[in-house]
Amino acid sequence: MVGQKKQKDPVLRPQKNFSRHAYTSSLRQYRKLYRRSIKKPEEFWGEQAKLVSWSKPFSKVFSTPKKPFCKWFSGGKLNASFNCLDRHIPSRGEKTAIIWQGEKEDEVASISYRELLDRVCRLSSALHRYGVKKGDRVCIYLPMIPEIAISMLACARIGAAHTVVFAGFSSHALAKRIQDSGAKVLITADGFFRRGKLINLKAMADEALSQCPAINNVAVVRRAKNKIALKGGRDRWWHKEMAGNFPGYSKPVAMASEAPLFLLYTSGTTGTPKGVEHTTGGYLVYSTLTAKMIFDLKETDIFFCTADIGWITGHSYIVYGLLCNGATAVMYEGAPDAPDPGRLWRIVEKFKVSIFYTAPTVIRSLAKEGEQWPRRHELSSLRLLGTVGEPINPESWRWYFNNIGRGKCPIVDTWWQTETGGILISPLPGAVPLKPGSATVPFFGIEPEVLREDGTRAKIGEEGYLAIKKPWPGIARTIWKNPKRYIETYFSKFKGKYLTGDGAKMDEDGYYWITGRIDDVIKVSGHRIGTAEVESALVSYHGVAEAAVVPVPHPIKGEAIYAFVMLKKGTIGNDNLKVELAEHVKKEIGAIAKPEAIQFAEGLPKTRSGKIMRRVLKAIASGSADVGDVSTMADAGVVQALLEGRNK
Ligand code: WTA
Numbered sequence: 298m299v300g301q302k303k304q305k306d307p308v309l310r311p312q313k314n315f316s317r318h319a320y321t322s323s324l325r326q327y328r329k330l331y332r333r334s335i336k337k338p339e340e341f342w343g344e345q346a347k348l349v350s351w352s353k354p355f356s357k358v359f360s361t362p363k364k365p366f367c368k369w370f371s372g373g374k375l376n377a378s379f380n381c382l383d384r385h386i387p388s389r390g391e392k393t394a395i396i397w398q399g400e401k402e403d404e405v406a407s408i409s410y411r412e413l414l415d416r417v418c419r420l421s422s423a424l425h426r427y428g429v430k431k432g433d434r435v436c437i438y439l440p441m442i443p444e445i446a447i448s449m450l451a452c453a454r455i456g457a458a459h460t461v462v463f464a465g466f467s468s469h470a471l472a473k474r475i476q477d478s479g480a481k482v483l484i485t486a487d488g489f490f491r492r493g494k495l496i497n498l499k500a501m502a503d504e505a506l507s508q509c510p511a512i513n514n515v516a517v518v519r520r521a522k523n524k525i526a527l528k529g530g531r532d533r534w535w536h537k538e539m540a541g542n543f544p545g546y547s548k549p550v551a552m553a554s555e556a557p558l559f560l561l562y563t564s565g566t567t568g569t570p571k572g573v574e575h576t577t578g579g580y581l582v583y584s585t586l587t588a589k590m591i592f593d594l595k596e597t598d599i600f601f602c603t604a605d606i607g608w609i610t611g612h613s614y615i616v617y618g619l620l621c622n623g624a625t626a627v628m629y630e631g632a633p634d635a636p637d638p639g640r641l642w643r644i645v646e647k648f649k650v651s652i653f654y655t656a657p658t659v660i661r662s663l664a665k666e667g668e669q670w671p672r673r674h675e676l677s678s679l680r681l682l683g684t685v686g687e688p689i690n691p692e693s694w695r696w697y698f699n700n701i702g703r704g705k706c707p708i709v710d711t712w713w714q715t716e717t718g719g720i721l722i723s724p725l726p727g728a729v730p731l732k733p734g735s736a737t738v739p740f741f742g743i744e745p746e747v748l749r750e751d752g753t754r755a756k757i758g759e760e761g762y763l764a765i766k767k768p769w770p771g772i773a774r775t776i777w778k779n780p781k782r783y784i785e786t787y788f789s790k791f792k793g794k795y796l797t798g799d800g801a802k803m804d805e806d807g808y809y810w811i812t813g814r815i816d817d818v819i820k821v822s823g824h825r826i827g828t829a830e831v832e833s834a835l836v837s838y839h840g841v842a843e844a845a846v847v848p849v850p851h852p853i854k855g856e857a858i859y860a861f862v863m864l865k866k867g868t869i870g871n872d873n874l875k876v877e878l879a880e881h882v883k884k885e886i887g888a889i890a891k892p893e894a895i896q897f898a899e900g901l902p903k904t905r906s907g908k909i910m911r912r913v914l915k916a917i918a919s920g921s922a923d924v925g926d927v928s929t930m931a932d933a934g935v936v937q938a939l940l941e942g943r944n945k
Contacts, residue, residue, distance in 0.1 A: 369579035376549035378454035381620035400631030420451035421547035427514035431456030436480035440489035463607025468504035488521030554578030564827035572777030583771030588618030638666035654683035656823035686823030694733035712736035718771025834885035840868030857893035859918035870897030
């Protein structure tokens with residue numbers, strides 16, 4: 298708009314009771330320390346690493362013996378479970394580590410650090426009995442119950458890497474992850490409740506195990522008390538294992554800083570999910586430091602993160618980052634709207650939650666139900682709010698700020714990924730002024746860059762690829778069994794720089810605005826789903842010849858899945874088949890990957906070299922008649938047919 302002065306984004310500085318760490322008390326202080334962290338990273342991280350206890354001090358902070366692979370805190374030894382438990386016992390033994398709220402209102406548990414240590418030790422010795430050794434993998438397929446954290450910490454204690462599989466994933470998805478990780482033990486549950494409905498988890502686990510002969514021991518938590526079958530010689534009840542003869546203490550194994558702590562499978566641009574590998578020292582330092590600084594953790598805080606532990610957010614900010622800081626975490630088993638849209642606010646009131654961390658999709662879905670729900674609850678214990686998982690639109694940001702934070706709590710919009718281990722871009726509350734919709738500034742030691750296709754830097758306000766110039770302690774070290782894919786996915790487009798897969802722009806204040814994924818990954822309700830995974834699930838259905846999956850904007854979910862499906866000759870595309878296909882995707886991946894809409898197509902827009910033109914499909918799926926430049930398309934007539942099909 299010529300002649301009109303560009304309006305600056307509004308900047309907010311809410312203040313509520315911050316502990317004013319020397320380094321985060323003002324923007325000036327933040328900038329000063331940030332500069333130091335970039336100029337002298339070894340000095341900075343060497344100091345910060347003291348936040349965790351090392352059984353053997355490290356000799357080198359950072360090295361890249363074989364680029365782009367990096368090592369942090371080499372020579373050092375530590376144990377993540379010791380750091381999250383044992384070391385707190387003298388000063389915080391009776392402090393609550395986990396407050397658990399079941400889906401039913403009266404199901405509540407409060408577990409102190411001392412009790413948590415006891416249970417972790419008991420499970421560690423059970424894992425020993427199963428023959429799990431340092432360097433092995435254990436798969437965890439559990440709902441949001443304390444046993445999931447206990448299982449992770451027990452693995453860490455004995456030096457086995459855990460791989461948690463979100464309980465919403467199907468048996469097929471579970472089997473793939475068990476096979477790829479080479480896990481030899483599975484920890485699961487009989488069942489659990491979701492919106493009052495019983496989910497028979499053990500039946501799904503059994504189906505997966507029929508394809509996983511390497512699993513020779515299964516521990517089963519009795520959660521739902523539904524009838525299940527225990528396979529003799531393989532399956533055992535968790536509670537019996539925990540009660541057995543027990544030496545009293547299981548010694549934490551000293552692990553090399555670079556020893557794997559866990560694998561977490563996440564979606565990428567191919568049909569096969571990748572096992573993102575995080576190691577012990579760097580991950581623990583990074584998740585602990587970011588939790589402490591970004592959430593400004595104080596001894597008295599009650600921290601409620603609504604993410605499932607099956608995702609990275611739960612790993613870093615319910616389990617490791619929080620417990621390593623000796624904080625109290627609230628864990629909720631159920632859905633945010635069960636039995637009504639006031640549920641989360643009731644939990645905040647009940648446990649006097651001071652820090653609340655959730656996803657924009659949750660905010661949008663609860664905002665839709667109206668202000669009356671939060672208004673019914675006493676939310677004055679809150680002092681800080683956070684968001685994660687997808688960009689937050691300014692309107693939802695304001696709703697959250699006004700109705701939940703009552704205009705007093707800053708919102709930390711935290712940008713990060715499974716691969717980054719912890720938050721990379723976020724405000725520091727009390728120090729960095731906020732702009733609704735922006736994740737604001739980089740954390741210490743993080744150098745983001747917005748790049749053009751040719752690798753040069755984008756101008757201020759220009760959108761480009763978000764990349765990170767240098768490694769940080771929390772970066773994933775590799776993709777399990779596939780280092781080549783690690784290099785190709787993250788470090789080849791802009792040589793040596795970490796490619797995030799997100800688009801972003803930077804404004805005149807140096808604030809980052811994340812615009813969303815620019816690769817073939819869709820964020821449905823904050824869950825990460827690869828288009829290729831859904832496509833290969835669809836194509837595995839007998840009547841399907843070809844499928845192309847694209848995101849469409851969705852008012853609550855952020856993005857939803859729209860699938861174009863070409864059928865084999867003789868298969869009839871009707872509504873029944875749509876339902877069947879959606880069920881098939883659910884069976885192959887899980888309910889989160891079910892397409893919102895399926896459109897049958899006679900042909901798909903392709904380039905002359907046979908590549909599907911997703912940009913064109915995205916426009917069609919979103920209901921836009923403007924599909925852009927189609928000069929490279931093999932058969933331009935396809936578009937017209939697809940547009941007509943869409944309107945039908
Ligand atoms: C998106 C979740 C905008 C982004 C921790 C990223 C965000 C992907 C934000 C990673 C945010 C996460 N603003 N987008 N604050 N946080 N994202 O691996 O697209 O499940 O690449 O990790 O979520 O998803 P993941």
